[in-house]
Amino acid sequence: MSNRKKVRRLVGLTTLNLIFIAICIVTLVPILYAVTLSISGSGGALSSGLTFIPESPTLDNYRAILMEEPFLLWLKNSxxxxxxxxxxxxxxAVTAAYAFSRYRFRGRKxxxxxxxxxxxxxxxxxxxAIFRLFRTFHLLNSYIGLIIVYAGSMCIFSIWNMKGYFDTIPVEIEEAAQIDGASGRQILTRIVLP
Structure with missing residues (x-):
């Protein structure tokens, strides 16, 4: 490779790295602003100027949230x-996506x-409808009820996402494992998922 190509490549990589560093800095601005607001005194969020150095830094906001509010209960619930x-x-989602990816059955599409x-x-x-159903099954104000709602909202996206992943894995790998005596569960947990 000639010196001119080496210099051009070095300049190109340096420029690309500088662009990536600038993108990272711009991405960190909201996080830095949130930290600044958290150590600002009262009324820091209501000020009209955009500053990253608070005028009177204090940890009172952290003390208030940790000592005066049930923060540990909120953390446990989350x-x-x-x-x-x-x-x-x-x-x-894993079992459904695997079934949709590998098995051909009536009504699949x-x-x-x-x-x-x-x-x-x-x-x-x-x-x-969910409220009436949960009231019937006494799932209101319970972890299980909320977990069912959250899981249901995630499940459809997860099924489609994981089905696309399972479609990329060659079936021959699973057939070889089946010949070696692996069960369906072992194929899924020991070969496909890893």
Missing amino acids: AILSVGTMIVAMGT AVLQMLLILNAFPQILSMF
Whole structure:
């Protein structure tokens, strides 16, 4: 490679890296502003100017949220809901997506299209029906009820996303594992998912 090509390549890579660094800095501006607001005194969010250095920094906002509010209860609730939703949604989506990807059965395309159409409608349209259903099954004000709602909203997207992933895996790998004596569950958990 000639020196001119090396210099041109070096300049191109340097320019590209500078552009990426600028994008990262611009992306970090909202985070820096949120941190600045969190250590600002009262009324910092209402000020008209955009500043990243607070005039009178204080940790009173953190003390108030940790000591005066039930922050640990909120954190516990969020952890239970997020972990529960992930387990239910992924457990359902993985098995359904694998079935849609690998098995050919009657109504397969119709169900996939129906799931796609259902995903297009806002969830608020089903809230009255969900409320009545949950009231009947005594799931109001419970973790399980909220986990079901959250998992249901994630499931359709997860099924389509994971089906696309499963479609990229060659069937021959699974057939080889089946010849070696692997069960359907072992093929899914030990070969396809990893």
